Amino acid sequence: MEMHQIRYFLAVSKSLNFTRAAEECHVAQPSLSRAIRKLEEELGGDLFRRERSQTHLTDLGRKMQPLLRQAYDSAVQAKEQAAKYRSTELSPLRVGLSKTFPLDLIMPSLAELARALPGLELHMMRADAGGILEALKAGDIELGIAARMPGADWDRLDRWHLFEEGFVLIGSPEPVDARLPLTALSGLSLIKRPYCENHPAFEEALAAQGIAMVNQHEVSGDDDVDTFVGGRLGVALMPESSARASGYPMTVVEDLNVTRTVEVYGVFGRQRSVAASSLVKLLRAADWSLEAA
Numbered sequence: 435m436e437m438h439q440i441r442y443f444l445a446v447s448k449s450l451n452f453t454r455a456a457e458e459c460h461v462a463q464p465s466l467s468r469a470i471r472k473l474e475e476e477l478g479g480d481l482f483r484r485e486r487s488q489t490h491l492t493d494l495g496r497k498m499q500p501l502l503r504q505a506y507d508s509a510v511q512a513k514e515q516a517a518k519y520r521s522t523e524l525s526p527l528r529v530g531l532s533k534t535f536p537l538d539l540i541m542p543s544l545a546e547l548a549r550a551l552p553g554l555e556l557h558m559m560r561a562d563a564g565g566i567l568e569a570l571k572a573g574d575i576e577l578g579i580a581a582r583m584p585g586a587d588w589d590r591l592d593r594w595h596l597f598e599e600g601f602v603l604i605g606s607p608e609p610v611d612a613r614l615p616l617t618a619l620s621g622l623s624l625i626k627r628p629y630c631e632n633h634p635a636f637e638e639a640l641a642a643q644g645i646a647m648v649n650q651h652e653v654s655g656d657d658d659v660d661t662f663v664g665g666r667l668g669v670a671l672m673p674e675s676s677a678r679a680s681g682y683p684m685t686v687v688e689d690l691n692v693t694r695t696v697e698v699y700g701v702f703g704r705q706r707s708v709a710a711s712s713l714v715k716l717l718r719a720a721d722w723s724l725e726a727a
Contacts, residue, residue, distance in 0.1 A: 439473040440506045442466045443481060447499050450489045526555040527709035530566040532580035533629045533655050535696065536679040540579065543716040551709055560655075562629040567591075570701055576710040579717075581631040581673075581694035592700040594714060597722035600693050601632070602677050602684040605662075605669035613686045616643055623649040623668035625659055635692045636671055656680075 445455035446466070456463040474481050481495035491499065527547075531537060537558070548554045559566075559575055566578040567588065579596075603614065605625070616639065624647040627633060640647070651668050653659055659670045660680045673694060677684045698717055700706065706714075 435473065435476055436469075437506065437509055439469045440502045442469045443473055443502060444499075444506060446470065446482065446489065447491055447495065450491075452484075452489065524553045524555060525551040525707065525709040526557065527577075527707060527713065528557040528559065528575040529713070530559045530561055530569050530575040530578040530580075532566065532578075532631065533560055533562055534581065534627070534631065534673060534676060535579055536656075536676055538679055539675060540717065543713060543720055546716055547709065547713055550712065554709055563631045566699065570699060573701075573704075576700065576706060577713065578699040579696070580699065581696055590702045590704075592702045594698045594700075594718055596696045596698060596717060596720075598693055598695045599674045601636075601671050601687070601690060602674055603669055603687050604659075604672055604677050604680060604682040604684060605666070606683070606685040613688050616640075616687050616689045617645060619647070619669070619687070620645045622647060623651065625662050625668040625670040626650050626652040627656070627659060627670065627672075628652060629654060632692055632694050639690060639692060 442455065442459055442461070445458050446452055449455050449458070452463055452467060456466040459466060470481065477494065477498060479494045480492050481498060483490045483492050544556065548556075559569060561569065563580050566575070566580050569575045570578050570591070571588070582593075603619070606614065619640070630636075649668065651662060653662060656672070656676055659672065660682070662668055663670060663680070663682055671687070671690070671692075672680070674684070675696075698714055700710070700714070
């Protein structure tokens, strides 16, 4: 079954006249008739009942008409989309963001990219570090932005450094001190962020000091951390950039020697789109001094 056969069938089913259909399709009537006959052979029955004065759709023709119309419209849309991609009218870009990375940090770069590429189509995916790595391997995303991923030793992983930052406490009981020792967390309710790339390091640091938390609430995203802290359900250890984005007062934990390095990830040897290459350049050229402070 070929698309020109379907197009001829749809033209005849609309006008119920082989001559007018051939004129509409800019083809000789014998050619149109042969194409429809071949289509009928493939479908196993007559599609039209041919009469001298008028042509009618058979029962098979009526059943096939909506299905062939859908197939033809889908093929036309596919060709149009392919043409747009070839002409660079569309610039799709799929980016994976760590659940711990505030989107606000890259909005200036994304806005600049959108100005440079009017056809930019952004598809943002949130995942933990493991999910971002798997999405990169599978080709579901072109770029990933996350803290350095523990165990990410895949030899095809490209990475570009953005900034390094420490962790602070939000939700500290009143009055908020400028600095607290790590042992001051003992007895507090901690909001656990198991999706954080540095979560194992926190567990080790607390265990090393013999710190026991009263309760450990668990959430699946930083938006929920903000809500829990606002409801005074506990405290949370957050990256400085995320803590600033939350708007809550930050308390420095003096002997918490945990930092994270935020990087952009790609796949070595895999061809990148113009949008992906441009975003990497914009992010690397951005001023990350505030995040690194």
